[in-house]
Amino acid sequence: MQTSLAPWALWLCAGILLSGCSTQQPATPTSTRVEHKLISHTLSIDVGEPRVLTTPQRSIRVTEQKLQQITEFDAQGQQISSNESYQTLPWANQPLTLIAEGQQFSLQTDHDGVVRLNLLDEQFFELDFDNLRGLELVARSGPTLVAESDLLISRELRTVLQEAVPLIYDNLEESDVDQWVARVKRLHQLGLREESTQLEYMLILLTVGDPELQYQFIHALEREHSGKP
Secondary structure (H helix, E strand, O other), rough: OOOOHHHHHHHHHHHHHHHHHOOOOOOOOOOOOOEEEEEEEEEEEOEEEEOOOOOEEEEEEEEEEEEEEHHHHHHHOOOOEEEEEEEEEEOOOOOOEEEEEEEEHHHHHHOEEEEEEOOOOOHHHHOOOOOOOOOEEEEOOOOOEEEEEEEOOHHHHHHHHHHHHHHOOOOOOOHHHHHHHHHHHHHHHHHOHHHHHHHHHHHHHOOOOEEEEEEEHHHHHHHHHOOEE
């Protein structure tokens, strides 16, 4: 008497036989890993040339240098390759300390690692420019990563700064129109065209609420520019 197997039973037996006969091969790992080792990390400050300031403005660039050893290993931990990589990057959006006459001032680099120093900025106006001989710049990241540089101040610039500060920062409301014009003109004569223009705009804004006074100032400026009495 023959007993027939159901189709599902035949498939089950075939699967068991095939699985028993098959030889499973172990997977061979092929992944690799890369190791980065920092060899040196330094900062540098480029204050530009000449090292003696003759104008109030100077662009200062701060960069960081990284030297790394890059080693590649295979899955068994054997070294495949090793080389050194050197990078110079802008020290972007980081603090830079300026030291003048024992006082510390905080500056900030931009996304290119650049600071635009202007000794006529408001934070410096109380410095004794007559005796200011030099500036020290310090970039610091932690106790060991430090860069320093310095700039000297020319005698001519010290004289200009000493005269320019009161022209820019003395109380404007205590002066009349002729004195305003004289201050704008004198800044221009000192070679401080940017500051002269800024003072002119500030005075125009200051007189917005007094159209007659504003007209007198603008008219006096026009007379000065045209050379008419």
